[in-house]
Amino acid sequence: MDFTLTTEHNLIVDTVRKFVDVELLPHEDEVDRTGEVSEAIKARVRERALAEGLYAMNMPAEVGGGGLDNVTMMLVEKELGRAGYALHYLVARPSMILMACQGEQRERYLLPTVKGDRVDCFAITEPGAGSDAFGITSRAVADGEDFVINGTKHFISHADLADFVIVFAVTGMAETPKGPRKQVTSFLVDKGTPGFSCTRQPDAISHRGFHQCTLTFEDCRVHKRQILGALHKGFDVANEWLYAQRLVLAANCLGRAERILKLAAEWAGGRKQFGQTISKFQGVSFKFADMATELAAAELLTLRAAWKADQGTMTAEDAAMAKLKASEMLAMVADEGVQVFGGMGVMGDMAIARLWRDARVERIWDGTSEIQRHIISRAVLRPFET
Amino acid sequence: MKVLVACKRVIDYNVKVRVKADQSGVDLQNVKMSMNPFDEIAVEQAIRLKEAGTATEIVAVSLGAEACQETLRTALAMGADRAIHVHHDGGLEPLAVAKLLKAVIGAEQPSLVLLGKQAIDDDCNQTGQMLAGLLGWPQGTFVSRLKVEGAKVAAGREVDGGIENVELKLPAVMTVDLRLNEPRYASLPNIMKARKKPIDKKTPAELGVDPAPRLRTVKVAEPPKRQAGVKVDSVATLVTKLKEEAGVI
Numbered sequence: 150m151d152f153t154l155t156t157e158h159n160l161i162v163d164t165v166r167k168f169v170d171v172e173l174l175p176h177e178d179e180v181d182r183t184g185e186v187s188e189a190i191k192a193r194v195r196e197r198a199l200a201e202g203l204y205a206m207n208m209p210a211e212v213g214g215g216g217l218d219n220v221t222m223m224l225v226e227k228e229l230g231r232a233g234y235a236l237h238y239l240v241a242r243p244s245m246i247l248m249a250c251q252g253e254q255r256e257r258y259l260l261p262t263v264k265g266d267r268v269d270c271f272a273i274t275e276p277g278a279g280s281d282a283f284g285i286t287s288r289a290v291a292d293g294e295d296f297v298i299n300g301t302k303h304f305i306s307h308a309d310l311a312d313f314v315i316v317f318a319v320t321g322m323a324e325t326p327k328g329p330r331k332q333v334t335s336f337l338v339d340k341g342t343p344g345f346s347c348t349r350q351p352d353a354i355s356h357r358g359f360h361q362c363t364l365t366f367e368d369c370r371v372h373k374r375q376i377l378g379a380l381h382k383g384f385d386v387a388n389e390w391l392y393a394q395r396l397v398l399a400a401n402c403l404g405r406a407e408r409i410l411k412l413a414a415e416w417a418g419g420r421k422q423f424g425q426t427i428s429k430f431q432g433v434s435f436k437f438a439d440m441a442t443e444l445a446a447a448e449l450l451t452l453r454a455a456w457k458a459d460q461g462t463m464t465a466e467d468a469a470m471a472k473l474k475a476s477e478m479l480a481m482v483a484d485e486g487v488q489v490f491g492g493m494g495v496m497g498d499m500a501i502a503r504l505w506r507d508a509r510v511e512r513i514w515d516g517t518s519e520i521q522r523h524i525i526s527r528a529v530l531r532p533f534e535t
Numbered sequence: 536m537k538v539l540v541a542c543k544r545v546i547d548y549n550v551k552v553r554v555k556a557d558q559s560g561v562d563l564q565n566v567k568m569s570m571n572p573f574d575e576i577a578v579e580q581a582i583r584l585k586e587a588g589t590a591t592e593i594v595a596v597s598l599g600a601e602a603c604q605e606t607l608r609t610a611l612a613m614g615a616d617r618a619i620h621v622h623h624d625g626g627l628e629p630l631a632v633a634k635l636l637k638a639v640i641g642a643e644q645p646s647l648v649l650l651g652k653q654a655i656d657d658d659c660n661q662t663g664q665m666l667a668g669l670l671g672w673p674q675g676t677f678v679s680r681l682k683v684e685g686a687k688v689a690a691g692r693e694v695d696g697g698i699e700n701v702e703l704k705l706p707a708v709m710t711v712d713l714r715l716n717e718p719r720y721a722s723l724p725n726i727m728k729a730r731k732k733p734i735d736k737k738t739p740a741e742l743g744v745d746p747a748p749r750l751r752t753v754k755v756a757e758p759p760k761r762q763a764g765v766k767v768d769s770v771a772t773l774v775t776k777l778k779e780e781a782g783v784i
């Protein structure tokens with residue numbers, strides 16, 4: 150096995166790292182303090198990302214994206230993940246699901262999103278449907294050439310900044326051997342469509358400045374040409390992208406954990422108690438051994454899954470293992486990081502405290518740790534169950 | 536106008552350098568390596584000259600082990616047009632580097648040669664001066680301002696107490712200082728394009744240069760740890776200590 154990164158990998162990582170250092174990290178304190186990313190910062194980051202070719206790096210080159218493979222993309226995501234979501238999200242990686250755009254949808258949604266002229270967001274979650282995505286009750290009912298959408302979505306990330314939403318709604322019921330099952334369709338709905346409204350939810354404690362929104366659809370009428378993919382095939386379009394998104398999240402966790410490890414090591418190497426640096430105490434130093442080992446393990450799992458994705462052999466459980474391990478590793482590293490800092494670690498204006506707060510959500514969104522364990526355990530046990 | 540830029544592969548400036556246990560040198564195992572930051576400034580200046588329409592071609596040159604190609608790829612990704620790698624395993628001293636560069640310059644005939652004022656590994660600050668001497672070309676060192684005007688180049692040199700303005704006839708050798716510019720980082724499309732840019736390989740033998748070292752490293756050691764200072768309670772004690780212990784007055 151060869152784990153060597155290529156010259157190109159290293160160059161891309163260096164570029165993204167410098168971009169994060171210069172364009173994102175200096176704004177972190179302000180964004181965390183105010184819970185907002187100013188228009189000036191948004192415009193600057195977007196402009197710089199576009200100029201450096203770092204916008205839509207994940208999208209295929211034939212639609213104007215960076216055309217990076219999954220392994221390279223995860224190395225990039227690791228670097229971007231050093232910053233919080235509110236800032237690194239601005240270096241947009243549009244939903245891969247937009248590749249399902251057909252005909253004029255490409256001109257109206259896919260291509261402008263890759264170019265940075267439009268911003269997308271993705272809406273499945275509902276008050277009654279979190280981990281249980283099939284529990285959604287938003288409905289889209291055919292009426293002539295149109296569909297009429299009714300329902301509520303919440304926890305829709307950055308919908309406040311989006312120009313359009315990819316929304317999932319029930320369009321029918323199908324009889325299956327396991328009984329009736331909902332048929333779900335995804336629609337492209339523009340902001341400003343009558344009957345569609347978006348409101349910001351109260352601020353979260355993780356990733357302040359990255360806003361969650363509630364979307365309401367009240368007799369929202371859209372033409373059938375707004376269907377993304379095929380009628381009743383919404384989840385077919387979404388599933389593959391959702392697995393890939395778990396890898397992205399895992400990679401983001403790696404970058405943040407690496408940053409915490411360095412912050413904590415600098416602190417431990419400088420802070421003196423009982424006449425020596427606290428890094429010399431085994432109780433402190435062994436924490437670093439565990440943090441570094443867990444980080445390396447999570448990184449290997451993530452890159453292995455990405456490599457498999459590039460070979461077309463990644464399974465749902467590969468992505469689930471990477472996401473589970475990386476998000477739980479980050480929680481451990483962040484918590485031990487705070488412990489190393491002692492009282493200073495819980496002071497609100499310390500980066501370590503913010504990183505610890507930000508780490509909490511990673512075990513929840515994009516599939517909770519419990520859902521990931523469910524996916525993995527099903528894959529292990531299903532063949533043995535009679 | 537063709538510009539030739541020398542790029543040295545050195546330990547990354549962020550790395551905390553460690554001396555090998557046998558004191559034969561600095562530990563390079565599993566250490567991040569990068570382009571010498573002053574050479575990055577030289578590459579950036581060459582690119583700016585090209586963007587301004589003054590330079591037509593930028594050739595990056597690196598001397599050393601196989602891995603120097605990674606440094607050259609960085610220069611190509613930043614915007615150099617092509618690269619030359621002079622392959623040599625083992626140490627290269629400034630005089631050998633200057634002779635090898637002279638041979639490359641003989642074949643390439645650039646109008647301007649840009650180098651970092653020094654490399655951050657050995658801090659020799661000799662190569663540019665030696666190269667200009669061997670070529671018999673004018674040299675401008677520690678350059679923090681540079682403007683090409685026809686067959687001349689005007690430069691501001693950072694010297695003790697200020698900037699010395701000089702004017703040199705081309706072809707010339709210049710070594711660049713920190714404040715000349717702030718180097719760009721390679722954009723993603725340029726990293727992709729760099730893939731297709733050529734790197735020529737040469738050896739010291741082909742260039743007719745014997746790179747054998749003329750110096751022998753006796754021992755490499757870390758600088759001694761600084762002793763903690765002491766507080767004195769009176770001027771009289773201070774003066775006594777300065778006289779008797781420090782021996783400075």
